[in-house]
Amino acid sequence: MANLPLKPLTHALGSAVGYGVSRLRRPRADHREEEARRVLECLVEAGPIYMKLGQLMATRSDLVPAEWVESLRTLQDDGPHMDEVATRAAVERELRAPLNSVFREFDPTPVASGSVAQVHRARLIDGQEVAVKLVKDGVPEHIERNLRLMGRGVRAAERLVPAVAAADGTRRFTEVAHLFRSQADMILEATRQKQVYRNFAGHPYVRVPRVVPELVTPRLLAMEYMHGIRGNEAHRVDMEPARLARRLQDTIYTMLYMHGVAHGDPHPGNILFSESGELILLDYGITVELTEDEKWGLSSFYYACTRKEWEVAARRFTEHFVEGRERLRGREKEYTAELVAVLEHHFDLVSDRWSTVGYFRDVSAVLRTYGARYTTSFTKVELVFLSCEGFASQLDPDIDIWRNARKFTDRYSPYMSREIRARFDERFAEQIPGSLRMRDRADRVLVAPTHMHRYFFPSTYPLFVREARAGRVTDVDGNEYVDLSGGYGPHILGYAHPVVTEAITSAATAGPVNAIGNEPEVEFAELLVDSLPGAERALLCNSGTEAALTAIRLCRAHRRRDTVVKFEGHYHGFSDQGMVSSWFRFTGDKHAPEPIAGSLGSQRAVVKGTRVLQYGDIGGLDRLRAEADDLACVVVEPLPSSTATLDREFLTALRERCTEWGVPLIFDEVVTGYRVTYGGAQSLVDVQPDLTLLGKIIGGGLACGAVVGRADLVEMCRSTEDPFLDYEQRAFAGGTLSGNSLTCRAGAAVLRHLRDNPHLYRELEEKTERLRDELIESTRKRGIPCRVGARGAIFSLNFSHRSAGVYRDRMAGSNFKATIALAYYMRRHGVYIPELHSFLLSTAHTDDDLAVVGKAFDLSVAEMADDGFFVT
Known part of the structure; x- marks a missing residue:
């Protein structure tokens, strides 16, 4: 059939009719091979569109006769050619x-x-x-002719x-x-x-x-x-068929759920295998692309199904993938009950005999009953699932599609499966019984969103600390841990450092002063202004969140504009503005993100009044040019702690644009200020912002924040001594405990110590590089996909094969469950890191501490691999 010409559709149909007549004349049951040959001829003669249909049919050995499958497989990589x-x-x-x-x-x-x-x-x-x-010559024209003919038929059918x-x-x-x-x-x-x-x-x-x-x-x-074994010859691969099939399914699901760009035609002709079982993906003529909202919808729907939360699953499916929802009004209860019955049947009652065809058939029947239908995107997803399931079933006829899908969804959810939780319940009941009793006691009276009931990533096994010294903490059960949390950043000198302890003790002995002028407040402000390039004034507050709120208000007052620009994945405290597009929920095109609330309860007008860009995307900055006159300010983490990356070229370009447009530029250095170097990340790149947000380290372990920078901006909250003019031209800033003597004395002691001992930063950077290399080697030697970013004592660890890139790319494909579980495995080996948060070194960490961390990590990833956290 190598040079079989493409013939008109009418010729193909004539051949099919002729064969049908011959079968009527000779109605025998042993004509399967002849049927297969005739079907193949008809599809080839009809052209590339019908050949594509034949390729799909060749993967459905559960739906079409074996003789047909064998014959139609030639369409996958042995079709007619020039x-x-x-x-x-x-x-x-x-x-x-x-x-x-x-x-x-x-x-x-x-x-x-192919076709x-x-x-x-x-x-x-x-x-x-x-x-x-x-x-092939003539194929585009042939496709166009057939599509026109088919289009006329569809339009006629739609009328009739x-x-x-x-x-x-x-x-x-x-x-x-x-x-x-x-x-x-x-x-x-x-x-x-x-x-x-x-x-x-x-x-x-x-x-x-x-x-x-x-x-x-x-x-x-x-x-x-790329050399490889054809998909139809997978029996030659040196790997168990079940494992090979799981790899195929996992790959397709990764593209759909994580990347949002999936191979749309994964039949055996488009996939090769290496002898050792690597997958080689060929042919991207058809791809399926999902938006961030559709990816979220797909993941959240299937996650609800894994938890057997059927009504939640029905709601999510309807919200994201059903059109014609207006026709459901007044009938939601009945519709939901019927959809729930279908979901429960397929995802639970017969899940061990999963059939994508049956599932989509039954859901479609429910939708038709109520005049609704799938969205176009979900129709494309359906085709990918069908093709993937067909090929995977060829590789492993006993494959449990839903069980594998459940494992995939479970791996990318932040919550532990029943099996993992049971294992940790037993281990921690023995290791930290006192902390667990304290957890249960706290649950009755306390909501602690910072360390126990954390948004998105709650701590199942929180520690309760009795004592903290240098680089270690001791829990209420007497267990000692090397601590890599540092209180989320403040304790750069470690716990109970003598200069801090002495400062707090002397300030407490003198009587803590707040809301009244005191000398430590002035000394502290002088240190802050002197430490940052170009800074002229400082305004004190009580946290990084307050600093961000205050700075943005000052800029709005100065510019008499409302729109704030921030960057996807950057967190500026827990205010409505600071959390826009800051977590794991994104929307809009990757290169032109749209703002989305970081939490329920966010004010819609605030979210809408935020422009979102990508850190590192210099070209994206020019999107702002047309609306520069409407901008109040731009706020950015110069060294995002979530990725531990520093882009000098981008920050320079950002500074140039803001200067050109007259828009204030705010650097959020709440984490990086005085951690990466004494003058902050801005000193490393020699880029000077108009305002700097500070917190964490500057409080010496006590609550503190500051806005430092240009005098004309900071003084937007200084009184004019005319109350009417104040209301017209000034912004309010306040805080009863802002500038209290206890915090200011502690913060000043830390800053002076860091200023006078620059060798501490050199030593920290050396320790950072050494530990980073050790962590990387532990995963590399085991073939575990893991990215470790580290700079200035800040570590970002991500179990993924993907490099940092833009923030949403880093999140796509991140093994959240493994990252959270790592924290619990490390605690078993004497190291405390927070669940799914950057971890940090302090100057108090010794070489012995680093050795404990390195050994604990090596043991942990080995145990996690044995426990099945990583797909191989």
């Missing part, structure tokens, strides 16, 4: 150059040929081996058949037609392939060919040649 003369002419036409001027070798016989394109093996002049994907009209047939067909047309666009395919390549860079077992960008044209795409 002859040698036509192939050479097409390549030279696309490259606009003789073949031998680009390739040292070019095999005109394709190594694979749209054929793939050739070649070698470039420089010796690089490449695969050349070439769209109520069910087609109710399903919005024309619009859905238009979406599908777009997918088919894009398959013949190699420039678009190259863009998609490069995106998936970046998403899987560093992955332990998924490989994507690298595109050769200079050899991409509308109908030709050259890429790295």
